[in-house]
Amino acid sequence: MKQIIGVAFLAMALCFGNHANAEGKAAERKTFVIGVEDFDYYPLHSMSRGSEFTGFARDVLDAFAHEHGYTFVYQPLPINRLFAVFFEKNTLDFKYPDNPHWQTERRQGVRLSYSTPLVVSEEGALVLPSHKGRSLLHIKTMGTMLGFTPWPYLSFINDKSVTLVIDDNFDSLLRQAIGGHIDVVYMNVDVAKYRLETQLKEPQGLVFDLDLPHAASDFSLSTRQHHEIIRQLNLFLQRQPLLLPRLREKYHIQGSDRR
Known part of the structure; x- marks a missing residue:
């Protein structure tokens, strides 16, 4: 009986020892x-x-x-x-x-x-400077990136008052808006600003319209x-x-x- 008890205690000690070692290794992980x-x-x-x-x-x-x-x-x-x-x-x-x-x-x-x-991060509508301040009634087409959801405009998209144009390239969307082919681009404002300045060389090509729905x-x-x-x-x-x-x-x- 003593041998059985001794073996049981040894097994428990080994178990707790292994558990402690595992925790110790996890704590030491860098x-x-x-x-x-x-x-x-x-x-x-x-x-x-x-x-x-x-x-x-x-x-x-x-x-x-x-x-x-x-x-x-x-x-x-x-x-x-x-x-x-x-x-x-x-x-x-x-x-x-x-x-x-x-x-x-x-x-x-x-x-x-x-x-x-x-x-x-602020996300919102980028528009032509001449269109800044126009109401939602003037927005018929909105560009956004594949995989992104323009949450503030979802109800307008669902009721078909705004048509969503999806692309997998930010610069393509920005160029379409600068060329007047879509009314707005919905994207991160800091990312848009950087790409307009450095990639497209059009720092004032589009501007963020704070009066339109946006989200943080x-x-x-x-x-x-x-x-x-x-x-x-x-x-x-x-x-x-x-x-x-x-x-x-x-x-x-x-x-x-x-x-």
Whole structure:
């Protein structure tokens, strides 16, 4: 009987020892994979400017990683595949950007942690300067990117008063609006401003019309596994109140502060 009890205690000790070792290894882990959009959304974030993840978000995340001794590996994936891999597999430690209001059906029953938003991004209608201030009644065609939903205009699209023109290229949409082929382009305002200035060389070709419906979208880092690291990131941003404003200035990002 004593031998049986002894063997049982030894087995329990080994079990708890292995569990403790596993927790210890998890705590010591320093390299993490962040799934990012394989998409040019510069200056906010981009994977289309060479092989590196670049832009505002990269600077924020790298600053945090440096302080804690972490290494972030950025894994680019097409937008819809990124959602699928993040929610259905266990190969990504984090997702950026993320927002609890995106693809809400996937989030049901999943424990997720979200960071403080790294940036609040303004999305709205880009119009010809001569058309700024015109009412919604003048909008018959709206261009937007494949995979994007112009939420403030959804009711007008559904009732057919506005026809949606979808493209897979920002510059093509902007050129169509400059040429008068569509009435407005619905997209991120900072991304549009950058592309008009640097890619199309038409800095005043289109302007953001604040009087038309627009929306702010928070971009956060999310995780299913590493909730403590999200807490660390939030504390880091609290301790570094000048970091985000400084980087917004570096990348000429106005966000939702446009009035």
